[in-house]
Amino acid sequence: MPTATGHTKAILGSKVKGTSVYNTAGDKIGHVEDVVLDKTSNNIMYAVLGFGGFLGIGDDHYPLPWQSLKYDTNLGGYRTNLTADRLQGAPLMFSRSGRVRY
């Protein structure tokens, strides 16, 4: 999220979760369900795009490159130029313990 004054590039992970994600046409395609972090480096591996409930059974979750999300103040959410077709080519699975399986 951008700040009112735009003087910081930092955002809390907890503030990202739940934020709506829109495509380039301005249609809501889902929300940021979580972020996936690399335990062995300082890298954010990706954001997880969710549809429907939050990590509920049967929900679909797709990885989004973190840097593909640009906050749009008019929409009040992130805009991404990735298409549903591209996202659905890379499914993710989550275990209940929060582990990520490819």
Next chain:
Amino acid sequence: MPTATGHTKAILGSKVKGTSVYNTAGDKIGHVEDVVLDKTSNNIMYAVLGFGGFLGIGDDHYPLPWQSLKYDTNLGGYRTNLTADRLQGAPLMFSRSGRVRY
């Protein structure tokens, strides 16, 4: 958190929050309250070490290099070799909107 099989280096941001943090002596010094992400790159800027409540007024919060946290399965939490003196030299302030101020 390590996985049972140790075959992934990925962890969900939401699973990190609330995990206890211990010093090298094995004493609990706080918990991971949140992570701070760079909106403009794929960098995890740091983890936030909290004491007491969760972002309550009057709580202290200190930045911890993400890579300084090593999960210890015996302790059931992260171990860091940073000392309280070093942490307290770098205070953080949070606004209610989740913005981070230095």
